[in-house]
Amino acid sequence: MNVNVMTHPLIQHKVTLIRSVETGAKDFRELLEEITLLMGYEITRDFPLEDVEVQTPLVKAIGKQIAGKKVAVVPILRAGLGMVNGLLELMPMAKVGHVGLYRDPETLKPVEYYCKMPTDLAERRIIVTDPMLATGGSASAAISLLKEKGAKDIQLMCLVAAPEGVEVVNRDHPDVRIYVAALDEKLNEHGYILPGLGDAGDRIFGTK
Numbered sequence: 001m002n003v004n005v006m007t008h009p010l011i012q013h014k015v016t017l018i019r020s021v022e023t024g025a026k027d028f029r030e031l032l033e034e035i036t037l038l039m040g041y042e043i044t045r046d047f048p049l050e051d052v053e054v055q056t057p058l059v060k061a062i063g064k065q066i067a068g069k070k071v072a073v074v075p076i077l078r079a080g081l082g083m084v085n086g087l088l089e090l091m092p093m094a095k096v097g098h099v100g101l102y103r104d105p106e107t108l109k110p111v112e113y114y115c116k117m118p119t120d121l122a123e124r125r126i127i128v129t130d131p132m133l134a135t136g137g138s139a140s141a142a143i144s145l146l147k148e149k150g151a152k153d154i155q156l157m158c159l160v161a162a163p164e165g166v167e168v169v170n171r172d173h174p175d176v177r178i179y180v181a182a183l184d185e186k187l188n189e190h191g192y193i194l195p196g197l198g199d200a201g202d203r204i205f206g207t208k
Contacts, residue, residue: 003166003178004042011038015159015181019197025206029082032131032204035159035181036086043127043155043179044090069125072097072118076130076142079201083129083157095124099142103135108191110138115145122150131200133161133180134193136168143173159200160184162193 017023018031050067053060071094075081084096100114118124126146133139139156146154154176156169161180164187169178184193192199202208 001163001166002170002174003161003180003183005183006039006042006179006181008038008042011035011181014038018159019195021198023203025203028203032082032159032200033086033089036083036129036157037089039157039179039181040087040090043157043177070120070123071095072121072124072126074099074117074126074128074142074146076101076128076138077114079131079204080129082131082200082204083159087127087129087157097121097126099128099145101138101141103138103191108135108137110141112141112145117146117149121146122152124151124153126151126154128154128156129158130156131159131204132193132196133158133165133169133178134187135162135191136165136172139165140169140172143169143176147173155179160193160196162187162196165193 014031014035047069048067049064051062052065054063071091073084073087073094074097075084077100095118097117101110101112104111128142130139143154156176156178158180160182162184186194188194
């Protein structure tokens with residue numbers, strides 16, 4: 001199973017808080033943004049650097065800057081929206097696309113209802129966000145859609161994942177790197193992650 005589980009103590013501490021049934025929508029949103037920002041440090045670790053001259057108050061110096069890699073953040077609606085601001089805090093110049101998919105409650109298969117992307121996907125590193133990687137169907141379908149539109153460099157960032165979902169994305173898209181804050185035990189008969197954290201979309205937006 002090809003997945004990167006982020007074990008930083010701050011991430012793990014905040015994941016425990018966000019799982020709790022006692023955590024309300026306001027705190028859930030804030031924790032999700034904080035965890036995403038912390039995960040963002042890790043997934044951008046391999047960004048290429050180049051030398052640049054900078055004038056300090058005293059002398060000229062050679063510093064480092066990110067070398068021309070453009071980024072697009074693509075949340076899977078609606079829960080993926082909760083992870084966008086954390087990444088934009090780190091990369092304010094990133095473009096944001098949107099993929100709308102819902103899971104059919106009978107078949108558990110993804111159904112597309114919206115897609116709007118930057119025009120230059122082929123030139124960008126794409127970070128797909130979705131708090132939950134459950135069956136893997138929605139994430140795999142979203143990645144397929146991005147590839148159809150020219151995307152080549154894709155990463156998937158999730159808060160919590162089930163092994164079943166990781167295996168589906170690994171099988172369908174072996175070139176896509178998966179980053180998660182927690183790899184949970186399994187799915188239940190309704191396709192929810194156990195122990196999980198419930199329905200992320202409902203908890204972000206205070207709906208049922």
